Amino acid sequence: xxxxxxxxxxxxxxxxxxxxxxxxxTMVYGIIQxxxxxxxxxxxxxxxxxxxxxxxxxxxxxxxxxxxxxxxLCAIPACIAVGYAMERLAYRPLRRAPRLAPLIxxxxxxxVLQHLALLVWTRxxxxxxxxxxxxxxxxxxxTITNVQLGIIAVCVAMMAxxxxxxxxxxxxxxxxxxxxNQQVAALMGIDVNRVIxxxxxxxxxxxxxxxxxxxxxxxxxxxxxxxxxxxKAFSAAVLGGIGNVPGAMLGGLLLxxxxxxxxxxxxxxxxxxxxxxxxxxxxxxxxxxxxxILAGSEYQDVFAFIVLILVLVFxxxxxxxxxxxxxx
Amino acid sequence: xxxxxxxxxLAAAALALAGCGEEKPAPKAQAKAEAPAxxxxxxxxxxxxxxxxxxxxxxxxLGKDNENGVRLALDxxxxxxxxxxxxxxxxxxxSEDDQGDPKVGTTVAQxxxxxxxxxxxxxxxxGVTIPASVIYNQAGxxxxxxxxxxxEVTERGFKVTFRTVGRDDQQGPAIASYxxxxxxxxxxxxxxxxxxxxxxxxxxxxxxxxxANVKVLPREKGTDSTTDWKAILTKLRGRxxxxxxxxxxxxxxxxxxxxxRELGLKAVFAFGDGACTDEMSKLAGPAAEGLLxxxxxxxxxxxxxxxxDAYKKKFNTDPILYSPFTYDGANLLIAxxxxxxxxxxxxxxxxxxxxxxxxxxxxxxxxDKGDRKDAEMTIFTMKDGKITPLAIVKSGKxxxxxxxxxxxAPAxxxxxAPAxxxxxxxxxxPKKEEPKK
Numbered sequence: 001x002x003x004x005x006x007x008x009x010x011x012x013x014x015x016x017x018x019x020x021x022x023x024x025x026t027m028v029y030g031i032i033q034x035x036x037x038x039x040x041x042x043x044x045x046x047x048x049x050x051x052x053x054x055x056x057x058x059x060x061x062x063x064x065x066x067x068x069x070x071x072x073l074c075a076i077p078a079c080i081a082v083g084y085a086m087e088r089l090a091y092r093p094l095r096r097a098p099r100l101a102p103l104i105x106x107x108x109x110x111x112v113l114q115h116l117a118l119l120v121w122t123r124x125x126x127x128x129x130x131x132x133x134x135x136x137x138x139x140x141x142x143t144i145t146n147v148q149l150g151i152i153a154v155c156v157a158m159m160a161x162x163x164x165x166x167x168x169x170x171x172x173x174x175x176x177x178x179x180x181n182q183q184v185a186a187l188m189g190i191d192v193n194r195v196i197x198x199x200x201x202x203x204x205x206x207x208x209x210x211x212x213x214x215x216x217x218x219x220x221x222x223x224x225x226x227x228x229x230x231x232k233a234f235s236a237a238v239l240g241g242i243g244n245v246p247g248a249m250l251g252g253l254l255l256x257x258x259x260x261x262x263x264x265x266x267x268x269x270x271x272x273x274x275x276x277x278x279x280x281x282x283x284x285x286x287x288x289x290x291x292x293i294l295a296g297s298e299y300q301d302v303f304a305f306i307v308l309i310l311v312l313v314f315x316x317x318x319x320x321x322x323x324x325x326x327x328x
Numbered sequence: 329x330x331x332x333x334x335x336x337x338l339a340a341a342a343l344a345l346a347g348c349g350e351e352k353p354a355p356k357a358q359a360k361a362e363a364p365a366x367x368x369x370x371x372x373x374x375x376x377x378x379x380x381x382x383x384x385x386x387x388x389x390l391g392k393d394n395e396n397g398v399r400l401a402l403d404x405x406x407x408x409x410x411x412x413x414x415x416x417x418x419x420x421x422x423s424e425d426d427q428g429d430p431k432v433g434t435t436v437a438q439x440x441x442x443x444x445x446x447x448x449x450x451x452x453x454x455g456v457t458i459p460a461s462v463i464y465n466q467a468g469x470x471x472x473x474x475x476x477x478x479x480e481v482t483e484r485g486f487k488v489t490f491r492t493v494g495r496d497d498q499q500g501p502a503i504a505s506y507x508x509x510x511x512x513x514x515x516x517x518x519x520x521x522x523x524x525x526x527x528x529x530x531x532x533x534x535x536x537x538x539x540a541n542v543k544v545l546p547r548e549k550g551t552d553s554t555t556d557w558k559a560i561l562t563k564l565r566g567r568x569x570x571x572x573x574x575x576x577x578x579x580x581x582x583x584x585x586x587x588x589r590e591l592g593l594k595a596v597f598a599f600g601d602g603a604c605t606d607e608m609s610k611l612a613g614p615a616a617e618g619l620l621x622x623x624x625x626x627x628x629x630x631x632x633x634x635x636x637d638a639y640k641k642k643f644n645t646d647p648i649l650y651s652p653f654t655y656d657g658a659n660l661l662i663a664x665x666x667x668x669x670x671x672x673x674x675x676x677x678x679x680x681x682x683x684x685x686x687x688x689x690x691x692x693x694x695x696d697k698g699d700r701k702d703a704e705m706t707i708f709t710m711k712d713g714k715i716t717p718l719a720i721v722k723s724g725k726x727x728x729x730x731x732x733x734x735x736x737a738p739a740x741x742x743x744x745a746p747a748x749x750x751x752x753x754x755x756x757x758p759k760k761e762e763p764k765k
Contacts, residue, residue, distance in 0.1 A: 002566070006565070118384075125579040125611075127611045134589075218556060219586050219587075219612070220611065267546070297549060298550055301551070
């Protein structure tokens, strides 16, 4: 039981990071129907900028939380600059182009950002400074660390803040109007270009925080880290219904849980010895608590994509999505 | 959503292309018989020696370390003015990036064969060395690996495949029996990264532990780029192992160790040579203290003092792991060429097979398979952020590290000299290597 609970805690932590990355995908898609495949790289840039800042402040004697806070405050404007530049230079000129064109551009941007990061931060796996001393708390037999609590709290706060922004502010109204119909929104006096740029900027700021949290949690960062994380977050966005803000949050959390539980239990479920008659047929292989596992925990990263495929097959509009899948 | 799928295929293709794009300009093949009219510029012969290791992804720090070893050997050879076949030999380093990937490894191997290199030092990873060595074997070009420890590398009867390090069926039993004898675990969990190296050494450890009547939990596997080990570790925690062995590299082993401690796992962690570097203390932080690990050779700091000083001077850093072995690998190729008085692989190969060479890592002779005779294994522990040698295992016999250094002292004073003064300076810590700033 405590193992199960621990997997839930692990899944929830990873899932809340996926959720705020997924928000970046879903907001951009909701407003201009573009899958911004370079979003994972923005997360990576956020992690890397924070890495450099933490390194620079390491000897300054500031408390670790303050260092992390300053690092995040530096990463956010850096990511905002990248996000804005990306929209202005790579996507806006192509807004009237066929839909495939900006998609290819997005992949190009992603490769460019990766290689820029390679030049600046080298190709090495960077050991993320462990400035926050880990404290373990017991929770009904499971262990939760202060870092995990912090990650979940920050992510929940950011999701709440974003929901407020989208549903309660003028900018949010403008964003939703632009998402529904750009031309009509423009006729109503909304500066569509500004709203779209704002969407990218908000997504990039979320990505910066996600990057810092992710790297602090796992303790490593590398210039390639954005691609797999981005793909998983994209799967989460599709799972929740791409273009739908609450959907991305739900999708991210669910994906985190599916991954943790999947990796934790796939070995048990694919252990042929656990099934009575197959076990007997295998005889010696299963004697004395032996196991015959078809697929083990090395398939952890596959779950995100199994989920993606299942959603696309059975519910293309995602869990909370209302739109029919003709947009992309 | 068809567009996305098409786009992803394109992206994959683009990435693959980008990966292949990093070509080093191949050195020009000089005409061997250059007009020997003028007496002053003696005729030169250009000898290409390749270094192959992952330089961009996975473990680039170890890849660079291996390459540095080769580079140093070639530079020294060039400076010493070696003559082969009456001509001034000019050794040229051809460095290639195999990305730690078996598929890229074979492509790179073919490229080296096509470029007619005279000898190869590499690859770093066993999983890459095994398929690549098939290509070198067909071309008849000698290959010496200074770091691939999987037994399979030399088990296929290839005449041109050599290694200057020990094998995992020596290393695995060494670390496993040390673990069994010193921590006395009842239950051990074994995790590997599903590569030829990781799974190979994990199998050897499992065999030895089972023979010592230690209960081994069913194997758990990650990949060579896993960063999230929490699911596996949580599962293991429920089964309460006394020790965890991981077969894999440091960049995945670091997060594994850190996350294990975060989950409150109290077991002793033991790692193979891929994760036996000082880098572990950075990757895992304070959690790294007390980990046990092994290397398939003597520790880099116990290598020849001349090598250590030259390395430090040239690269302004200390050797990380296997550069003394790639350095010896390159020197062995050069020594064999000198003896045969030819850089032609077919001509110097017999010399390489029967060579007896005093290298930076001690005396090197090869057996019939191309393995190093009487290779040493070292057991380390992480102490104050540095891996510190505990014991040396040679031909099944365990010697405390200090005794090994003492025993080596009269036989080869040059080798032992750098190791001897350090322990006296720090009495209670048998720390060997304090990088002089």
